[in-house]
Amino acid sequence: MDPLTSLAAASIALVGTHFALSHPLRAPLVRMGGYGGFMAIYNAVAVVCLVWMWFAFGDAPASDLGGSGDIGWIVATVLTSPAIALFLGSLTPRNPSMPMPGAEAAARAGPAGAFRVTRHPMMWGFGLWALSHLLLWWSTRTVIVSLAILVLALVGAKLQDRKKRVQMGEAWVEWEAQTTYWPRLSQLGELGWIGWLAALLTWAVLMWVHIPLGGVPAGIWRWL
Numbered sequence: 001m002d003p004l005t006s007l008a009a010a011s012i013a014l015v016g017t018h019f020a021l022s023h024p025l026r027a028p029l030v031r032m033g034g035y036g037g038f039m040a041i042y043n044a045v046a047v048v049c050l051v052w053m054w055f056a057f058g059d060a061p062a063s064d065l066g067g068s069g070d071i072g073w074i075v076a077t078v079l080t081s082p083a084i085a086l087f088l089g090s091l092t093p094r095n096p097s098m099p100m101p102g103a104e105a106a107a108r109a110g111p112a113g114a115f116r117v118t119r120h121p122m123m124w125g126f127g128l129w130a131l132s133h134l135l136l137w138w139s140t141r142t143v144i145v146s147l148a149i150l151v152l153a154l155v156g157a158k159l160q161d162r163k164k165r166v167q168m169g170e171a172w173v174e175w176e177a178q179t180t181y182w183p184r185l186s187q188l189g190e191l192g193w194i195g196w197l198a199a200l201l202t203w204a205v206l207m208w209v210h211i212p213l214g215g216v217p218a219g220i221w222r223w224l
Contacts, residue, residue, distance in 0.1 A: 004140055007056035011148035014049035018152060021045065023159060053145065060141035062215070068137045076132035077207075077219045083132065084206070085191050085199035086183070087125030089114025096168070096175055097122070097160060104168050107175035116190040119179035120160070126153040138216075157181065 001009075021029070021042050029038045093100075096107035097120065114121035130150035133142050158181070164172040191199070207219030 003056050003059035004061075004144065007053060007060055007141055007144050010049055010052035010056050011144055014046070014053060015148050015152050017045045017049060019156070019159065022156070023163060057141050057145060061139060062141075063139050065137050065139055065143070068135060072136050073218075073222055076136050077222075079128050079132040079135075080207075080219065081199060081203050082188060083125045083128035084203045085125075085188070085196060086114050086117065086121035086128070088199055088202065089117075089191055089195055090122035090125065095122075096172070097164070104171040107168060107171040111175075111179050113190055113192065113195065115179055116184070116187045118181065118183040119175065120157040120181065123153040123157040123160075124183050126150075 021038075026038065029041060033041070090097075092113070093102065094106045094109065094112065095115070096103045111119070118124050126149055130146040130153065133146040134150070136142070161172075161176065161181070165176075168175075203219065207221050210216065210218040211221060
């Protein structure tokens with residue numbers, strides 16, 4: 001199979017199986033094998049799809065679209081910093097989206113930090129990352145993967161809202177009323193200086209690691 005065709009098939013498989021397992025298939029699989037059995041299936045399917053994508057991506061052409069020039073790199077560089085800040089801000093026990101004890105209490109406690117920006121900071125972190133790579137217009141393989149991540153994150157966030165209303169009831173309805181799906185850029189300051197410092201340090205390291213892993217200098221390292 002052509003590498004790009006294989007990559008597209010793997011990406012569709014990742015998105016499709018994630019949505020199917022997270023929504024219509026979740027309840028029957030949990031009933032059949034318990035939560036542990038369901039998570040084993042969920043993780044195994046995800047790993048298979050990601051490994052398939054990894055090898056197909058490696059076999060596909062590396063830079064066949066020509067790129068969007070310095071303007072594209074500047075916009076992508078700017079977008080990735082809030083993407084990382086939102087992702088890091090989501091890694092807290094006060095995230096009611098996480099399937100863990102205390103999620104309902106976290107929702108009733110009200111939003112703080114990254115959740116003042118959007119109730120889906122992790123999803124928007126991935127979404128902004130995907131958008132930044134689409135804007136680079138660097139290669140067909142990057143476009144395919146970025147589109148898959150973008151759909152997985154932003155459509156997945158909408159579907160998660162619907163699922164959480166059923167699972168958490170009034171607690172999630174209250175959470176939705178205090179938060180927004182779309183990011184409120186005016187609230188980015190709510191991440192705090194510690195959050196932004198951690199994000200910028202992480203961003204600098206990831207951009208540096210991009211050189212040996214991606215073979216392309218990214219972020220500020222592109223101009224230094």
